[in-house]
Amino acid sequence: MFKFIARRILQSIIVLFVITTVTFFMVHAAPGDPFSAERKMPEHIKQRLMEHYGLDKPEIVQYFHYVGSLLKGDLGPSHVETRSVNRIIGTTFPVSLELGSWALLIALGIGLPVGIIAAVFRNTLADYIPMSMAMIGICLPTFVLGPVLALIFGVWLGWFNVSGWFIPADRVLPALTIGLVYAAIIARITRGGMLEVLNQDFIRTAKAKGVPFPRIIFFHTLKGGLLPVISFLGPALAGIISGSFVVETIFQIPGMGRQFVQSAFNRDYALVMGTVIVYACLIIVANLLVDIVQVILNPRLRFEDS
Amino acid sequence: MAILEVKDLKTYFHTRNGTVRAVDGVSFSVERGETLGIVGESGSGKSVSCYSLMGLIPQPPGRIESGQAILDGKIDLLNSSEKVLRKIRGRRVSMIFQEPMTSLNPYLRVSTQLIEALRMHEKLGRKEALSRAIKSLEEVGITEASTRVHFYPHEFSGGMRQRVMIAMSMITHPEILIADEPTTALDVTVQAQILELIRERQKANNSAVILITHDLGVVAGMCDRINVMYAGKIVESGTADDIFKNAQHPYTIALQRSIPSLGSKGKALYTIPGLPPDLSRPIPGDAFALRQGIKSGGKWANTPPPMRQVSETHWVRESDVILPSLEEVLDVR
Numbered sequence: 001m002f003k004f005i006a007r008r009i010l011q012s013i014i015v016l017f018v019i020t021t022v023t024f025f026m027v028h029a030a031p032g033d034p035f036s037a038e039r040k041m042p043e044h045i046k047q048r049l050m051e052h053y054g055l056d057k058p059e060i061v062q063y064f065h066y067v068g069s070l071l072k073g074d075l076g077p078s079h080v081e082t083r084s085v086n087r088i089i090g091t092t093f094p095v096s097l098e099l100g101s102w103a104l105l106i107a108l109g110i111g112l113p114v115g116i117i118a119a120v121f122r123n124t125l126a127d128y129i130p131m132s133m134a135m136i137g138i139c140l141p142t143f144v145l146g147p148v149l150a151l152i153f154g155v156w157l158g159w160f161n162v163s164g165w166f167i168p169a170d171r172v173l174p175a176l177t178i179g180l181v182y183a184a185i186i187a188r189i190t191r192g193g194m195l196e197v198l199n200q201d202f203i204r205t206a207k208a209k210g211v212p213f214p215r216i217i218f219f220h221t222l223k224g225g226l227l228p229v230i231s232f233l234g235p236a237l238a239g240i241i242s243g244s245f246v247v248e249t250i251f252q253i254p255g256m257g258r259q260f261v262q263s264a265f266n267r268d269y270a271l272v273m274g275t276v277i278v279y280a281c282l283i284i285v286a287n288l289l290v291d292i293v294q295v296i297l298n299p300r301l302r303f304e305d306s
Numbered sequence: 307m308a309i310l311e312v313k314d315l316k317t318y319f320h321t322r323n324g325t326v327r328a329v330d331g332v333s334f335s336v337e338r339g340e341t342l343g344i345v346g347e348s349g350s351g352k353s354v355s356c357y358s359l360m361g362l363i364p365q366p367p368g369r370i371e372s373g374q375a376i377l378d379g380k381i382d383l384l385n386s387s388e389k390v391l392r393k394i395r396g397r398r399v400s401m402i403f404q405e406p407m408t409s410l411n412p413y414l415r416v417s418t419q420l421i422e423a424l425r426m427h428e429k430l431g432r433k434e435a436l437s438r439a440i441k442s443l444e445e446v447g448i449t450e451a452s453t454r455v456h457f458y459p460h461e462f463s464g465g466m467r468q469r470v471m472i473a474m475s476m477i478t479h480p481e482i483l484i485a486d487e488p489t490t491a492l493d494v495t496v497q498a499q500i501l502e503l504i505r506e507r508q509k510a511n512n513s514a515v516i517l518i519t520h521d522l523g524v525v526a527g528m529c530d531r532i533n534v535m536y537a538g539k540i541v542e543s544g545t546a547d548d549i550f551k552n553a554q555h556p557y558t559i560a561l562q563r564s565i566p567s568l569g570s571k572g573k574a575l576y577t578i579p580g581l582p583p584d585l586s587r588p589i590p591g592d593a594f595a596l597r598q599g600i601k602s603g604g605k606w607a608n609t610p611p612p613m614r615q616v617s618e619t620h621w622v623r624e625s626d627v628i629l630p631s632l633e634e635v636l637d638v639r
Contacts, residue, residue, distance in 0.1 A: 201409045202408060204409070205403060205409045205410065207360075207361070208362060209395065209423045209426075209474070210391075210396035210397060210427065299415075299460070300460050
């Protein structure tokens with residue numbers, strides 16, 4: 001197990017290095033620069049700015065300079081804002097993380113039970129109704145669901161603020177917007193996974209042993225039935241907690257998702273790099289966690305590794 | 307008194323293509339310590355009749371239309387509450403399945419699965435149950451049982467897993483063991499060992515064994531009494547001697563002709579012509595006579611053939627199907 005984790009961490013470092021390199025040169029290859037705003041900037045001022053940020057040097061020099069400071073944990077200064085990239089990510093990431101955690105809680109809290117119930121009572125109303133709703137949930141984009149929730153619960157009922165990120169109640173609507181969509185997907189995956197296991201021969205064996213029905217579901221079926229959900233959660237987890245541009249824009253949330261997109265539009269090289277690296281780290285960590293959980297749940301994987 | 311008495315069991319499956327009469331009025335009984343064989347080809351209802359006893363028929367589409375299965379003269383397995391039945395399943399009546407590779411839960415340790423029945427039915431503590439589990443593994447010939455009990459099923463071979471299944475089903479010393487084709491998925495060399503093991507565990511516990519199989523060779527060596535099933539009905543019932551030395555029903559005779567050792571080497575094996583009938587359509591008379599390539603007098607074309615007693619232990623369903631003589635069959639080859 002430790003060997004497995006160590007090997008995966010080593011792989012991750014290589015992946016991270018490749019991502020950093022590719023992103024660096026791709027961002028720099030994109031047309032425009034951080035200072036090409038709509039309003040023309042006097043040439044000598046632009047020259048000074050470029051010098052200040054070291055953008056006048058050859059790209060390969062800039063690259064080694066960037067990697068050098070990255071190894072020290074410094075993501076560099078933002079070219080557009082006055083804050084450093086470390087500061088920007090340090091203030092926006094916790095917001096996205098919090099929102100994502102609530103959303104994840106909603107997604108799992110609704111998705112798992114609904115999926116399990118649908119599988120247990122398959123081909124009855126307890127299956128059809130939630131699964132039809134889940135289908136709608138999957139098809140509904142967040143930029144529709146978000147405003148609709150804001151309209152109903154913010155404008156008409158007045159229970160929550162329509163947007164903003166100030167009081168605890170402000171978390172509810174954006175978390176629901178992200179959470180419900182993922183809940184729909186998780187419900188469907190859970191149902192599929194549970195059904196797959198429920199049709200296996202060993203469930204019949206358990207019945208023949210006189211195992212009570214709830215124990216068959218939660219003890220004999222759940223472990224195998226949740227495996228597909230776990231593999232889905234790997235990439236999804238990173239996406240949920242690194243923030244959603246759309247939802248953060250709709251609800252005016254100062255999260256990382258907005259920085260991600262805005263930095264790319266602004267050609268804010270350092271900020272693009274910073275957000276990409278954080279996102280990549282999240283994906284790597286999430287996938288590693290998923291792999292570990294899968295090994296714990298599925299003993300057959302353990303054997304092959306050792 | 308019989309430990310299990312099944313009367314007029316009917317299990318139908320209601321599907322879109324009509325009602326499949328998988329088991330259509332089956333009656334039999336088993337005594338303590340006795341081995342009853344149920345033989346027949348695929349789809350003859352032998353498995354379904356035993357699944358009905360264990361409550362393993364998926365409902366819907368399955369439905370037990372009628373019948374009784376009296377355990378020990380007291381409890382009707384077909385008409386009791388789920389709560390009562392759960393206390394019987396896995397404790398007084400247990401089951402071994404055909405597929406040892408998939409019949410054990412791959413996500414749980416063998417120990418967990420072995421002690422589950424003990425913890426549930428006998429309310430044993432973990433330690434006590436575990437030592438019983440180790441003992442039961444030793445009894446089925448698994449060495450180093452105290453280490454291997456903590457293995458996962460995938461760490462055992464197919465034959466070993468079937469041994470684990472037997473250990474698991476016998477751990478509560480059940481009065482009845484239903485073995486659904488326990489050797490079909492195994493190597494021939496392992497088959498004999500597994501059968502021997504079942505017989506040995508049966509003797510140790512004085513259990514009744516219901517052995518479902520399509521292998522007449524297995525039945526001949528194992529069973530005291532034999533029921534031959536065809537199209538959801540029992541066509542012949544008797545002791546092993548009755549069935550093998552004095553077979554009356556043409557289907558039983560045809561089955562015996564299909565045993566490979568009967569013909570000379572190098573000749574094509576005998577097969578019963580045609581296919582079993584489609585059970586989703588009602589069969590008014592003798593189902594075997596409907597088989598393509600089978601000649602019959604037509605006496606039982608529209609009336610259900612009754613059972614006729616041959617001797618005290620031997621019953622056969624009436625049939626006027628005329629099989630070609632054995633010489634003729636051999637000549638044809």
